[in-house]
Amino acid sequence: MGVEFIERFVEKVMPCIGACALVLAVTGCVETTSEVAISEPDPELNFVRGYRSDVDECQLVGETAFTVEFLDDAADLVACPTGSAAMTSLMAETGALVITQTNSFSLFSIHYR
Structure with a gap:
C-alpha cells in the first residue's frame, strides 16, 4: 500500500474515532470501583439548591458525615x-469526573479557581 492511501485512510478514520470517544465520554461511561461506591442505603446528603438553576436535578451538596x-x-x-x-x-x-457514588447519586467536585 502506498503512503497516499494510508494518509487518506487515516484522514477518514480519525474523525470517526474522535466522535466515538466523545460519545463515550458524554454518555456516562463511568465505572466506579468497589472501593468508591457504597452499598444501600444512600448516606445522608445535604442538598443546598439546584446547581445550574433552581430546577436542576444536579444539586449543590453541603457538609454531612x-x-x-x-x-x-x-x-x-x-x-x-x-x-x-x-x-x-x-x-x-x-468535564467533571465522578469522585464517588451512592446507589442513587454520582458526586462531582467542580473546581472554580
Whole structure:
C-alpha cells in the first residue's frame, strides 16, 4: 500500500474515532470501583439548591458525615442522579469526573479557581 492511501485512510478514520470517544465520554461511561461506591442505603446528603438553576436535578451538596472528605474550598460538591440527562450534561459542560457514588447519586467536585 502506498503512503497516499494510508494518509487518506487515516484522514477518514480519525474523525470517526474522535466522535466515538466523545460519545463515550458524554454518555456516562463511568465505572466506579468497589472501593468508591457504597452499598444501600444512600448516606445522608445535604442538598443546598439546584446547581445550574433552581430546577436542576444536579444539586449543590453541603457538609454531612459522608461528604466531609469530598469538600474542597476551591470547588463545588455536586450530586446528580446517576445516569440522568442532567448528569450527562453536567459532565459535558464541565468535564467533571465522578469522585464517588451512592446507589442513587454520582458526586462531582467542580473546581472554580
